Amino acid sequence: MADRSYEQFCGLAAALDLAGERWTLLLVRELMTGSKRYTDLQDNLPGIGTSLLSSRLKRLEQHGIIAKQKLQPPAASVVYRLTDAGEELARALVPLIRWGLRHALVEEPTPAMSVRPEWSLLGITYDTSANTLAGIEATYEFRIGGASAYLRIRDGVARTVSIDEAGSVDAVVTLDPSTVAAVGAGRLSAVDAVANGRIQLEGSDAAIASLVGIFADDSAAS
Amino acid sequence: MADRSYEQFCGLAAALDLAGERWTLLLVRELMTGSKRYTDLQDNLPGIGTSLLSSRLKRLEQHGIIAKQKLQPPAASVVYRLTDAGEELARALVPLIRWGLRHALVEEPTPAMSVRPEWSLLGITYDTSANTLAGIEATYEFRIGGASAYLRIRDGVARTVSIDEAGSVDAVVTLDPSTVAAVGAGRLSAVDAVANGRIQLEGSDAAIASLVGIFADDSAAS
DNA sequence: CGGCATCCATTTTGATACTG
C-alpha cells in the first residue's frame, strides 16, 4: 500500500493522489448510478480483480469519498455509496465524461467492449438542471445494446434506479450505442434523433413529452 | 507502451484510457500555463523520469491532445503545446482541480512538496469569464512560497506568461501557500484575504483595483 | 539541450485460489 504521491501543492495533483489510480474514478462512476454491493461492482468492472477492488474501496472509504451502508435485515447485506464529498467529485467528473464522449470514445463499441446503459444516463442524472426537471414525475426504461437501465425523475431530481425499484415504467426509450455516442458527443441533437427514429419512444404521451422537453433543454444548454 | 484499455463504452473510461495513466493529466496541467520544452516539463514534474516523459508525450501527441511546435531560429528549439482538443480537456479538468483544493489538498505544503506559483493561477486563467476580464490590460507578478509567476490580462483573456514575456509588471501580489489553499478551496474569500493582509498588493492603483474586481466577481460566481 | 534506448530494483496490477 505504499503511497506513491506526487508531492505537489496543487489541487489536481492532490485529487489524483487520492483518486487518480487505475480503476478508482471508474469506481466512483459506478456509484454515480446508485449504491452497489461488492459483487455488483466487480461485475460492472470486468478485469479489476477482487483484491484490487478491495483495496480501492478501503482507500476511498478512508478518505471519506465513499461509505459503507448496512441494509435492512431482509437483505442483510452491505452497499457502498458516495458521501457528500464523493458526490462533489462525481459532479466534477461530468466535464471529463463529456470530453471523453467528444474526443476519446469510438463511434461504435468493439466486440470486446462492455456496454452498460447506466453509463449513458450519467449526463442526464448529473447535468440536467432542477429547473428542466421541475414538475416531472415519471420512470423510463432505456434500452441500449440489449440491456436496460431505469431512470426515475421526481422532485426535480433524476436518478438511475434498479429494475426492482423501478416499478411500473411510463415510457420505454430504445436506441443503439452509436446513437448514444453521437448524442453524448453533441454531434447529433436528441431531438433530431427522435425525429429520424434513431431514438424510439413508446409509452405514455405525457412521459414522452416530458422527455422530449428535457432533450430540448439539454441541447439549448450546451 | 500502456495499451491497457478498460474496454468500456463510456465517456469516462475512454477519457481515462487516453489520459488517465500516471503523470499524464499533470502533463496537461503543465501545458495549461503555457507551451513548454522537454526539460521544462521534466523540471516541473520531479520524479517522472525522462523515459516515461518521452512516452507520455508521444502518446498525447498521437491522440491529438498536444502538438510539437518549432520555435524561430534565435531559439532553435521545440516546445509542446495543447491542441484545441487539449484545451478542451484542460477546461474539463478545472472542476477536478477545484475539488482537489477543497477535499484533497493539505492546508500547508509539507517540506517534501514542490510549490509552483503557476499552479495556483489555473483557476484564474481557466475559470474567469471574459466579461469579468473585459477592459483590463495589466501584468501581475504573483509571489508564492519564494517563487514568482506572471499573469497577463488582455483582450478579455488571462494567461500565465514567462518572466521574459512579462516585461514590466503593473502590480505585485504576495501571498503564502496556505492562503492559496484557503482561497482556492473557498474557505476564505480573496477580498477578505486582501482586507486582512494575507494577500498583499503593491503597484499601480488601477491594476490593483482591477484585480480586486476580479476577486470579487470570482467569489460571487462560486 | 532534446530525445530517446537500456538495465534493474521496486510497485502495481491481474488472475486465481481460498475462507468465514
Added chain:
DNA sequence: CAGTATCAAAATGGATGCCG
C-alpha cells in the same frame, strides 16, 4: 456474498549512456 492470500506479469523510477 464479501472479501484475503498468493504469485506472475506489467508498469514505474532512477541511473546511465548515446546521438544529433
